[in-house]
Amino acid sequence: MTDWGCEKAKAELEEYLHNELLTEDATDIAEHLANCGDCDGERRVGLVLTQAVQRACKEIAPEDLRDQVMTRIREMQAH
Structure with missing residues (x-):
């Protein structure tokens, strides 16, 4: 495992929260989050927003x- 560092972990956080990363990358981010309170705080905020x-x-x-709304859309399409 390689510690990604805060910049890279935060850059990939959204993909991590949506399970869109390769397993190895997700594992590396999870390891970083476990050891970095600042990034884990970002994860918690991201999780609340995602939910x-x-x-x-x-x-x-x-x-x-x-x-x-549908009436207005139809009116706009007619013009």
């Missing part, structure tokens, strides 16, 4: 709002 976005994406707009 908030995932929850927001599951929400459905009220039907009347959806109807208004």
